[in-house]
Amino acid sequence: MNLFATLNEVLNSDVLTRIASYVDEPTEKTNKAVNGLVYTIVGGLMKRTTTEIGVNQLFNHIQKGRYDGTLTDNLATVLRDPSQTNALITQGDEVISHLLPAMKSSIGSMISGYAGIRNSSAISLLGLTSTIVLHVLGKQVKDRKLDADGLAASLFTEREAFVNAVPEEFMPRLVEKVGLQQVVSGLATPARRNVTEGPGRSVSNGSGSTARSTATVNRPSVSYDPVDESDTDNGALTKWGMGALLAVALGIGGYYVFQNTKNHSATSEEASDVTTITSDTIQADTVTRSLAVPIDTTAKPKPKVTPPTAATAVSPAQPGALAGNLTQLMTPYLGNAALPKGKIFPLAGVSFYPGSLSLTAGSQATIGELATLLKTYPQLQIQLVGYANDAQLGTGTTNKSLSFKRVNQIKQQLMSSGIDFVRIDAIGRGTGVPKNDTSGIVRPALRKIDVKVVVK
Incomplete structure (x- = not known):
């Protein structure tokens, strides 16, 4: 059963109207905020269950909090009572503090800006929506008799639906704020608990059932070193005294070497007239020199500026960089x-094999070239825009999710090259043609990737 379809049934128009009345916000904005929070919470829980601790915490909260789906059966009635509504918000706040620690404030500000509501309203909606989401998950645990591993695995089956459901304008800020790069790209997997500790212990198979383990624990052998008989109080004092004398001697020797080195450095500077620079200065100078060529090229008083060649586009500070088409x-x-x-x-040098996330030969060179440009221009911020119309039928992957995963994969490689993630936005537009479009516009070429300059 699709988790998001179930949540849409639970969060019907009657429920959303009552929620909007409680937080004193317009119904349309409340609906947008609650939808954004559903995606945020589900995505955050996916990320949380990539660790064994997170898997256990989520399952334990559902069990101890008695999240069994009973709330969803009469949610509209419960929301008529402000005191009960406030209790649900308080309960959700506690859950978020444990499952998504230190993220409540940042999520609240993100939803506030996204939906155009007050920050206090966003925080209240976060607590309430968290409680509702856990009740829906708890009902799945109860109905399907899931254990902790089964719950985590079930949550990750919603990944494709998650990528397809999140609005295009909300996905970039959600990925960056909650840190879902690995989740949306398909690289993250649910963690499995290590429970094989002894004979006869129940071991989860991830589907809710258990099997009896006959494995035994291999405990490491313990060896004992002979005790030094001289290590008495007097012996310890002697060792401390020797250590102190040795430390003093090393200090005197180090100071002597430092003074001689300092004098030698001063002499060398006077002889060669070279200023001492720090590593930070070197980096700043490298950037300055790398920026010198393009700036000087455009500053020349010529009526027409011609594109630089490979010899002029790359600074002497980066002799290994080759100026390609990009x-x-x-x-x-x-x-x-x-x-x-x-x-x-156009990021013409980057392409993927049909229906896959596998880059074709030569794509890495263009990605490396883009990374070099981002390093050369430290203020540069870009948006990677992906298109795809080659998603394979029957795989559950849509063109939109495929296009997003591809640009996010490129973003990951740029981040691995040392580029700060806040400088790279990544969105997938699928075929680029609206579903209800009848204009007959030709769809973009397969594996099309564009680079939009957001900040120069």
């Missing part, structure tokens, strides 16, 4: 401060 296209634009932001460049 560099030739973007460098004149990025180096000219007068040109407005927002220009889109």
Whole structure:
């Protein structure tokens, strides 16, 4: 059963109207906020269950909190009572503090900005929605007799539905705020508990049933070193005294070496007239020199600026970088401060095999080239926009989720190259054609990736 379909049934129009009345916000904005919170909580729980501790915590909270789905049967009635509604919010706040620690405030501000409601309302809705989501999950645990591993596995079966359901404008901020890069790209998996500790112990198989284990614990052998008979109080004092003398001697020797090195350095500086620089200065100077070529190129008083060649686009500070097609296209634009932001460049060198997340040969070179540009221009922020119309039928993957996973994979590689994730936005537009479109517009080419300059 689709988790999001169940939640849509529970959070019907009557329920949402009562929730909006409680938080004193417009129904439309409340609906948008609650939907955003559903995606946030489910995504956060997926991430949480990638660790063994998270798997146990989620299952234990459902069991101890008696989240069995009974609330969802008469939710509209319960919400008529403000005191009961407040109790549900308080209960959800406690759960969020344990399952998504230190994230309540950031989630509240994200939802507040996304739905256009007060931050206090977003926090209240977070607690209430958390309680509802756990009751829906608890009903699955009860009906399907799931154990902790089974619950985590069941949660991860919703990953494709999650990627497809999250609104396009909300996905980037959700991924970055909650840290769902690994989840949405399909790289994260639910953790499995290690329970094989002795003969006859019940071992979960992840589906709710158990089997009797006959495995035994292999305990490491313990060896004992002979005790030094001289290690008495007097012996200890002697050792401490020797250690203190040795430390003093090392200190005197180190100070002597330091003074000689300092004098030698001062002499060398006077002789060669070279200023001492720090590692930070080196990095700043490298960036300055790498920026020098494109800036000087556009600053020359020529009526027309021609794209730089491989020899001019790459600074001497980066002799290993080769100026490819992407560099030739973007460098004149990025180096000219007068040109407005927002220009889109095709990432033509990057492509994927049909219906997969496997990059074709030569794609890595273009991704590396983009990483070099991001390092060369430290203020540069980009948005990766992916299109796909080659999702394989019968796999459960849509063109939208495939396009998003592809651009997110490129984002992950850029982050691995040392680029801060806040500088890279990633969205997938599927085929790029609305479902109800009848214009007959030709769909984008397979595996099309664009780079949009957000900040220069």
